[in-house]
Amino acid sequence: MNLNPExxxxxxxxxxxxxxxxxxxxxxxxxxxxxxxxDPNERGMMLYSLGIAGFILLPLFWGARQSGESLRQxxxxxxxxxxRMSVLGPWQLTWGKLLGSTLLSWYGxxxxxxxxxxxxxxxxxxxxxxxxxxKVVLLLLLAALFMQGLSLLMRIYMARGFGARRRGSDAIxxxxxxxxxxxxxxxxxxxxxxxxxxxxRLVQLDFIIASLLFWGPWVLFGCYRQMRRELMFRNxxxxxxxxxxxxxTYVAGFLHEQAxxxxxxxxxxxxxxxxxxxxxxDARSPLTLRHLHIAWHRGHSLAFSDxxxxxxxxxxxxLLAALAFIPVGQQFAAGVWGLSLLLxxxxxxxxxxxxxxxxxxxxxxxxxxxxxxxxYLLFPLLxxxxxxxxxxxxxxxxxxxxxxxxxxxxxxxLQLLLVVILLRAxxxxxxxxxxxxxx
Amino acid sequence: MIQVRNLSxxxxxxxxxxxLDFTLEAGSVTALVGPNGAGKTTLLRxxxxxERPLEGSIHIAGIDTRDAPREVHxxxxxxxxxxxxxxxxxxxxxxxxxxxxxxxxGHLAMxxxxxxxxxxxxxxxxxxxxGQLSRGLRQRLAIAQAIVHEPPLLxxxxxxxxxxxxxxxxxxxxxxxxxxxxxxLLVSSHILxxxxxxxxxxxxxxxxxxRAHRPLTAAAHELHRVRVGLCExxxxxxxxxxxxxxxxxxxxxxxxxxxxxxxxxxxxxxxLTALLAQGLKVSSFAPLQTALSQLYFDRDQAAAxxxxx
Numbered sequence: 001m002n003l004n005p006e007x008x009x010x011x012x013x014x015x016x017x018x019x020x021x022x023x024x025x026x027x028x029x030x031x032x033x034x035x036x037x038x039d040p041n042e043r044g045m046m047l048y049s050l051g052i053a054g055f056i057l058l059p060l061f062w063g064a065r066q067s068g069e070s071l072r073q074x075x076x077x078x079x080x081x082x083x084r085m086s087v088l089g090p091w092q093l094t095w096g097k098l099l100g101s102t103l104l105s106w107y108g109x110x111x112x113x114x115x116x117x118x119x120x121x122x123x124x125x126x127x128x129x130x131x132x133x134x135k136v137v138l139l140l141l142l143a144a145l146f147m148q149g150l151s152l153l154m155r156i157y158m159a160r161g162f163g164a165r166r167r168g169s170d171a172i173x174x175x176x177x178x179x180x181x182x183x184x185x186x187x188x189x190x191x192x193x194x195x196x197x198x199x200x201r202l203v204q205l206d207f208i209i210a211s212l213l214f215w216g217p218w219v220l221f222g223c224y225r226q227m228r229r230e231l232m233f234r235n236x237x238x239x240x241x242x243x244x245x246x247x248x249t250y251v252a253g254f255l256h257e258q259a260x261x262x263x264x265x266x267x268x269x270x271x272x273x274x275x276x277x278x279x280x281x282d283a284r285s286p287l288t289l290r291h292l293h294i295a296w297h298r299g300h301s302l303a304f305s306d307x308x309x310x311x312x313x314x315x316x317x318x319l320l321a322a323l324a325f326i327p328v329g330q331q332f333a334a335g336v337w338g339l340s341l342l343l344x345x346x347x348x349x350x351x352x353x354x355x356x357x358x359x360x361x362x363x364x365x366x367x368x369x370x371x372x373x374x375x376y377l378l379f380p381l382l383x384x385x386x387x388x389x390x391x392x393x394x395x396x397x398x399x400x401x402x403x404x405x406x407x408x409x410x411x412x413x414l415q416l417l418l419v420v421i422l423l424r425a426x427x428x429x430x431x432x433x434x435x436x437x438x439x
Numbered sequence: 440m441i442q443v444r445n446l447s448x449x450x451x452x453x454x455x456x457x458x459l460d461f462t463l464e465a466g467s468v469t470a471l472v473g474p475n476g477a478g479k480t481t482l483l484r485x486x487x488x489x490e491r492p493l494e495g496s497i498h499i500a501g502i503d504t505r506d507a508p509r510e511v512h513x514x515x516x517x518x519x520x521x522x523x524x525x526x527x528x529x530x531x532x533x534x535x536x537x538x539x540x541x542x543x544x545g546h547l548a549m550x551x552x553x554x555x556x557x558x559x560x561x562x563x564x565x566x567x568x569x570g571q572l573s574r575g576l577r578q579r580l581a582i583a584q585a586i587v588h589e590p591p592l593l594x595x596x597x598x599x600x601x602x603x604x605x606x607x608x609x610x611x612x613x614x615x616x617x618x619x620x621x622x623x624l625l626v627s628s629h630i631l632x633x634x635x636x637x638x639x640x641x642x643x644x645x646x647x648x649x650r651a652h653r654p655l656t657a658a659a660h661e662l663h664r665v666r667v668g669l670c671e672x673x674x675x676x677x678x679x680x681x682x683x684x685x686x687x688x689x690x691x692x693x694x695x696x697x698x699x700x701x702x703x704x705x706x707x708x709x710x711l712t713a714l715l716a717q718g719l720k721v722s723s724f725a726p727l728q729t730a731l732s733q734l735y736f737d738r739d740q741a742a743a744x745x746x747x748x
Contacts, residue, residue, distance in 0.1 A: 002544060002545040003545065005539035005540040008536070009525070009528065009532075009536045009540075012527075012528055012532050012536075013525075013527045077523075077525070077526065079524070079525055081489065081521075081523055082519075082584070084489055085512050085517055086512060086541055087510075087512050087540065087541055088509075088540050089509060231508065232488055232491060232508045286450075287450060291493070294449075294493060
């Protein structure tokens with residue numbers, strides 16, 4: 001049989017006869033324990049809750065973890081290069097990893113859906129009238145698929161930089177997971193809750209299902225594109241900005257106000273935060289900068305856009321959003337504040353690169369962390385004690401919207417200039433701009 | 440089989456490969472040699488479409504590595520300096536996966552895996568896990584993975600490092616056998632004597648530039664040296680003319696001399712016969728350098744002289 005080789009490899013690794021027996025045995029034991037320990041009138045509800053909790057634990061948490069691990073282990077065991085040498089295409093590798101690494105969790109998950117269904121029939125149906133069972137099941141299935149895809153996407157993106165350090169990437173993954181589970185659990189309450197999005201008032205569960213149906217394919221597409229990048233294929237330049245615009249539009253809808261300027265503020269904040277996070281977790285390879293430099297000088301626009309780090313585009317769109325305040329929102333101050341935030345973000349990203357390219361620094365992320373804590377917490381607190389709250393000098397560390405525009409732009413602008421000078425000197429010392437073709 | 444044109448690759452701080460131009464013929468075994476940092480591994484990674492060159496082009500069996508990296512992978516096997524073995528799969532599974540992931544259809548994968556295992560002497564260890572194998576056997580498994588799809592081209596980065604002399608000898612035999620079956624090999628190694636055992640061509644790099652690229656068969660006509668040890672000092676030292684047409688003759692002590700000559704193994708045999716015929720009590724007769732290492736170092740000295748001049 002011509003199974004996807006990657007899927008088959010992961011089956012060999014994860015789906016063993018022992019595990020196939022252990023999974024139903026374990027679930028059966030827990031069900032029996034629940035059944036006998038529960039009040040006879042609450043057995044149905046208990047089984048229903050057990051089914052949901054178990055599903056969240058297995059395909060959602062463990063499955064998502066496994067899908068990310070499928071790539072991290074490759075890097076750790078030096079087998080990733082061999083995979084890059086295979087003839088498997090990016091899509092084959094993506095779905096092979098995604099399904100192969102999570103199959104055992106789905107095996108347990110389907111049994112837990114059976115438990116959930118049994119609980120529903122045995123009594124939960126009478127108590128929970130807010131949503132039909134199929135919607136709950138659909139939500140769980142889509143949420144698990146989404147989280148598994150997102151986990152793989154995060155691992156592929158972070159594979160070469162931040163994510164190579166297991167603890168750091170585990171912490172980010174855990175934060176995302178906890179946030180996501182919070183959304184899912186809040187939607188599964190026993191009362192119908194609503195959500196306002198732009199001018200619509202929607203049932204929260206339906207909205208989350210629709211959102212997962214919309215964003216799930218984007219996540220898979222993201223995995224596919226990142227996999228293409230790993231396999232030396234060039235990606236087109238349009239999908240990433242299109243995704244960012246879709247995401248900003250989606251998130252802006254949660255601000256249920258009519259004013260377009262307020263939507264722009266939320267979009268700007270989201271784009272800045274995303275760009276910042278991507279820059280923080282980026283591999284920050286000098287080789288990439290070198291290739292960018294060469295592509296720029298030779299006018300190779302496709303090669304340039306292909307090599308461009310992902311954090312650049314959200315910041316570029318954030319700049320556009322900030323500039324759009326002035327004509328669209330008639331809010332000069334808000335636009336300036338947005339620009340000020342962007343300058344601070346660029347300053348930090350410059351510092352991240354400066355530390356990362358230090359020839360003597362063994363753990364640049366520690367220096368980055370310390371600098372950020374000092375810049376955003378310790379110095380402002382100290383200065384606040386010395387000069388008092390609301391002093392213009394505090395704009396050196398954080399843009400207060402009520403400060404004069406000149407301060408808001410000059411304070412981070414000068415810092416950014418200083419960082420650029422330092423970084424440029426470091427890059428020169430690394431011969432990043434040297435032209436070897438004439439030597 | 441391999442066509443490289445104007446290939447350059449850079450890391451910040453230095454250019455690793457400088458506009459390399461070369462062609463490797465199908466059926467050759469090319470020794471890729473050079474000091475540490477010469478660019479050997481980077482060149483192999485570019486050839487394997489694992490790195491994107493800064494400029495230039497690489498064609499493997501007529502396929503451009505930039506346009507169709509996955510198609511290029513069908514045409515080659517690559518043994519990297521770390522083996523890339525799945526510790527959780529047994530030898531049979533490792534080889535089946537390697538075969539399938541390199542385009543062998545499912546119904547043929549097991550047969551190909553068994554053939555590769557047979558070739559590499561792993562047939563009796565199909566159920567063993569990589570962690571249970573010695574370093575030499577792990578190396579063999581890695582090579583078996585690289586050739587399981589019977590690619591026309593095999594790239595090997597330091598294949599003999601860490602192996603004992605017996606295992607190296609086996610490896611040389613394997614490479615000769617693969618070459619006889621039509622495979623083209625490009626082997627990077629620091630151990631020149633080992634490369635000499637099976638290479639047909641030399642590709643020498645230094646500082647990212649090609650120092651030499653030539654067939655090794657021509658080396659037979661170049662200068663070779665042997666160190667000759669004697670049991671006792673001769674009463675009269677024979678001259679070069681008396682021994683034969685020698686390129687050089689140098690007495691290093693009363694009982695030791697170094698002789699330079701042109702020719703192959705037959706010429707060396709005649710040299711030994713001539714020494715014995717002169718009444719010299721020969722106790723040892725050791726070729727000083729292999730053809731490849733001699734060629735490599737001679738060219739290096741010539742380059743140094745050019746630079747100093």
